[in-house]
Amino acid sequence: MNYLCEMSEDKSANEVRKIIHVDMDAFYASVEQMDNPDLIGKPIAVGGSKLRGVVAAASYEARKFGVKSAMPSSMAARLCPELIFVRPRFDRYQEISHQIRAIFYEYTDLVEPLSLDEAFLDVTTNKKGIQSATLLAKEIRERIYQEVGLRASAGISINKFTAKVASDVNKPNGQLTVIPEEVETFLEKLPIDRFFGIGKVTATKMKELGVRTGKDLKQKSIDFLNQHFGKQGLHFYNIVRGIQYSKVKPNRIRKSFAVEHTYFSEIYSKRKILENLEQIALDLERRMKKKSVSGKCVSIKIKYADFTQQTRAKTVLEYMSTKEEFFPLIELLVEHLEINKPVRLLGISFSKLNTEETELDQDKQLTLQF
Structure with a gap:
C-alpha cells in the first residue's frame, strides 16, 4: 500500500507550493499596549x-514570569x-484583524x-509577482x-503544517523559511511537543513510547503508529516526512x-445560567441573520472554574436561526444538567448548517458536469 499519498486532498504532489503562515505576536496584549502607551514594556494580562x-x-513581559493564556488569573497574579x-x-x-487581512489580500486571494x-497565505503565484516567498x-x-x-x-x-511550525521558531518579530530540501531535517530536529496539533496528552x-523528537517519530513504522494512535497514526507518519497536500482554503x-x-x-x-444564555442567544441570532446561516443541531457549552466542561446538544428536523425557535431547546438542555460548581464560561453553537448542504449541492453539480 502507498501510505504516502493516502492523506492527500490534492494529489498534485509534484507541485511545490509556497505557503506563508503569519502569526501576530501576543496579539490582544499588543493591541492594548499600542492603544495605551502607559502599558508598553509592562507585564499585562488581558x-x-x-x-x-x-x-x-499575556504580553511577552508577563510571559517571562510564566504567565500564559488559559491560566487562572489568581495564579498569574502570584507568579x-x-x-x-x-x-x-x-x-x-476584530477591527485590527480586518486591517491586517486587507494587507494580505493585496498579495494573494488565497488567504x-x-x-x-x-492566517495561511498561498503565494505560489502572487499579485506582486515576487518570486521569493x-x-x-x-514585506508583509x-x-x-x-x-x-x-x-x-x-x-x-x-505546506501549511511546516509553515505553521516554522512561524513559532523565531518569535517574536521574526521569521523562518524552511526550503523544500531542508523540510525533513528541520522536522527531525524538532521536539515532539513543538509539532502543531500534538497536544500535551499525545x-x-x-514520550512514553520513546518518541521525543521528529527523528524518533520518523523511525516508527506506520503499523506502530496506527496501533498506538489509531487514525492519527497515518497523519503523524506523513507530516514528519513533510507530506501534507492540504490547500490553503480561502472560502472554507x-x-x-x-x-x-x-x-x-x-x-x-x-x-443565572439561563439569563446569561439568553443574552448569548440574542447575539447568536443577530450574527446568524447577518451571515444567512441556520442549523439543525444546537449545543450548549459550560466550562467550570476548575476548567472541566460539559456540552449538551439537541438536533431537530428543520433549520433554526431565531432565538424564538431554539431557546426552548436550550432551556431543556440546561434543565437536565447538574450544576455543582461555579461556572466561568457559557456558549451556544449550531452545527449541521445550511452552508454544508449548499456545499454538497455544489459537489453534486460538479460531478454531473463530468
Whole structure:
C-alpha cells in the first residue's frame, strides 16, 4: 500500500507550493499596549483580575514570569505580582484583524484565516509577482508594522503544517523559511511537543513510547503508529516526512457557528445560567441573520472554574436561526444538567448548517458536469 499519498486532498504532489503562515505576536496584549502607551514594556494580562477569572492573553513581559493564556488569573497574579489586568475589547481586536487581512489580500486571494491573529497565505503565484516567498513575508510583516503598528512573525515553507511550525521558531518579530530540501531535517530536529496539533496528552504518550523528537517519530513504522494512535497514526507518519497536500482554503465552508462568553464573576445557579444564555442567544441570532446561516443541531457549552466542561446538544428536523425557535431547546438542555460548581464560561453553537448542504449541492453539480 502507498501510505504516502493516502492523506492527500490534492494529489498534485509534484507541485511545490509556497505557503506563508503569519502569526501576530501576543496579539490582544499588543493591541492594548499600542492603544495605551502607559502599558508598553509592562507585564499585562488581558482578561480576569487578581482575584478571579482567566487570562485570555499575556504580553511577552508577563510571559517571562510564566504567565500564559488559559491560566487562572489568581495564579498569574502570584507568579507576577506586578501584573496589570486589562479587560478584553474584542470589537477592537476584530477591527485590527480586518486591517491586517486587507494587507494580505493585496498579495494573494488565497488567504485562510485561522483566528483573528493568524492566517495561511498561498503565494505560489502572487499579485506582486515576487518570486521569493521569504522576501514577500518580510514585506508583509513590515507593512503590518508600518500601517497597523503591531509586530508579526512568519513561517515559510512548502505546506501549511511546516509553515505553521516554522512561524513559532523565531518569535517574536521574526521569521523562518524552511526550503523544500531542508523540510525533513528541520522536522527531525524538532521536539515532539513543538509539532502543531500534538497536544500535551499525545506528547506525553509519545514520550512514553520513546518518541521525543521528529527523528524518533520518523523511525516508527506506520503499523506502530496506527496501533498506538489509531487514525492519527497515518497523519503523524506523513507530516514528519513533510507530506501534507492540504490547500490553503480561502472560502472554507463553516461547519459550526458559535458564541461564547467568559465571566469574571462566577455563576452558581441555573437561573443565572439561563439569563446569561439568553443574552448569548440574542447575539447568536443577530450574527446568524447577518451571515444567512441556520442549523439543525444546537449545543450548549459550560466550562467550570476548575476548567472541566460539559456540552449538551439537541438536533431537530428543520433549520433554526431565531432565538424564538431554539431557546426552548436550550432551556431543556440546561434543565437536565447538574450544576455543582461555579461556572466561568457559557456558549451556544449550531452545527449541521445550511452552508454544508449548499456545499454538497455544489459537489453534486460538479460531478454531473463530468
